[in-house]
Amino acid sequence: xxxxxxxxxxxxSGPEGGNESRTTPRSSKIITVASGKGGVGKSNFTLNFALTxxxxxxxxxxxxxxxxxxxxxxxxxxxSSYNLYHLLYRHKTIREIIQLGADGLPYIAGxxxxxxxxxxxxxxxxxxxxEVEDIAQEMDYVIFDTGAGLSKENMRFIGAADECLIVTxxxxxxxxxxxxxxxxxxxxxxxxxxxxxxxxxEDEREAERVADKIAGVASRFLQTDIPLLGYIxxxxxxxxxxxxxxxxxxxxxxxxxxxxxxxxxxxxxAVPAAxxxxxxxxxxxxxxxxxxxxT
Ligand SMILES: Nc1ncnc2c1ncn2[C@@H]1O[C@H](COP(=O)(O)OP(=O)(O)OP(=O)(O)O)[C@@H](O)[C@H]1O
Ligand SMILES: [Mg+2]
Numbered sequence: 525x526x527x528x529x530x531x532x533x534x535x536x537s538g539p540e541g542g543n544e545s546r547t548t549p550r551s552s553k554i555i556t557v558a559s560g561k562g563g564v565g566k567s568n569f570t571l572n573f574a575l576t577x578x579x580x581x582x583x584x585x586x587x588x589x590x591x592x593x594x595x596x597x598x599x600x601x602x603x604s605s606y607n608l609y610h611l612l613y614r615h616k617t618i619r620e621i622i623q624l625g626a627d628g629l630p631y632i633a634g635x636x637x638x639x640x641x642x643x644x645x646x647x648x649x650x651x652x653x654x655e656v657e658d659i660a661q662e663m664d665y666v667i668f669d670t671g672a673g674l675s676k677e678n679m680r681f682i683g684a685a686d687e688c689l690i691v692t693x694x695x696x697x698x699x700x701x702x703x704x705x706x707x708x709x710x711x712x713x714x715x716x717x718x719x720x721x722x723x724x725x726e727d728e729r730e731a732e733r734v735a736d737k738i739a740g741v742a743s744r745f746l747q748t749d750i751p752l753l754g755y756i757x758x759x760x761x762x763x764x765x766x767x768x769x770x771x772x773x774x775x776x777x778x779x780x781x782x783x784x785x786x787x788x789x790x791x792x793x794a795v796p797a798a799x800x801x802x803x804x805x806x807x808x809x810x811x812x813x814x815x816x817x818x819t
Pocket of ligand 1: 559561562563564565566567568569590595670671672723724756757758759760762763766781
C-alpha cells in the first residue's frame with residue numbers, strides 16, 4: 525500500500541507525471557464557493573467541479589471550510605484521519621493533513637480546526653499561512669467550500685479569494701439570499717469578482733432567467749457585474765449519488781448533471797472572471813487579505 529507521503533508526492537507531480545511542479549511555484553487561483561441560502565448544492569458543486577478540473581489535468585486542492593459540517597467527506601464516503609485542527613496544534617504538517625479522496629483528489633477537511641482558525645494568536649496564524657502557502661504554490665486551483673450565509677467567517681473567505689462562485693437554485697428564496705450576499709460584500713467594499721452557478725434547473729432557459737434576475741438587480745443597484753458561469757440540471761442521479769456517498773461525476777459520468785459540470789468546467793477554463801487582471805493575487809494575496817481581517 526502506498527503510504528501517505530508517497531501518495532502526496534504523486535499528487536503533486538500530477539497525472540501527467542514529472543516533478544517539475546514541485547520546484548516551480550504556481551500562481552494558484554483561490555476560489556470560494558458560496559451561497560446565501562443553505563442546501564442549494566455548494567458542496568456537490570465544489571466536489572464535482574474540482575473532480576472535473578482534476579480530470580482535465582489541473583492541480584486542484586479542495587478545502588472544506590464549512591464550520592462544523594464535514595460535507596466533502598460525507599459526499600465521498602471518506603473519513604478524514606486528520607483535519608485542520610491537527611495542523612493548527614502542530615502535530616501535523618499541511619502535507620500530512622491533506623487527504624486523498626475519490627479519484628485521488630486532494631482535500632483538506634476543516635473539521636474542528638475551522639472554529640479555532642478565527643481565534644488564533646498572530647504567531648499561530650503566521651504558521652498556518654506559511655503552511656497553506658507551501659502547498660498552494662503547487663496547485664492551479666484551491667477551492668474553498670463554505671457554509672451558507674452571511675457569517676463573518678464566510679465573508680472573510682469570500683473577500684480574500686480571487687473569485688467567488690455563487691450557487692443558487694431557481695427558488696425565489698435562494699435567489700434573494702444570493703443577492704443579499706453580494707450586496708453585503710459590496711457594502712463592505714470587497715472587490716472579489718462573482719460569477720453565478722444556477723443549480724437544479726429544468727433547462728438552460730430557466731438558468732438564464734434566474735441569472736438575469738440577479739445580474740439585473742446587481743447591475744442596477746450595486747453597479748456590479750455578476751455573469752452566469754453555467755448551470756446544472758435537476759437530476760435524480762445526483763440524489764442517488766449523494767445517498768451512495770459517491771460524487772455523481774464518478775458514479776454516473778453520463779448523467780445530465782455530469783455533462784453540465786463538464787461543460788461548466790471547460791467554460792471556466794476558457795473564460796476568465798471579468799475583472800481578472802491577469803495577475804492573480806493567489807495564495808499570498810489571499811493570506812494577506814485574510815489575515816488583515818483577523819485583527
Ligand atoms: N443538481 C441537482 N439535482 C438534484 N438534486 C440536487 C442537485 N444538487 C443538489 N441536490 C440535492 O441537494 C442536496 C444538498 O446539496 P449540498 O449538500 O451540495 O448543498 P450545500 O449548499 O452544500 O448545503 P449546505 O448549505 O448545508 O452546506 C443534495 O444532497 C441533493 O439531494
Ligand atoms: Mg455544503
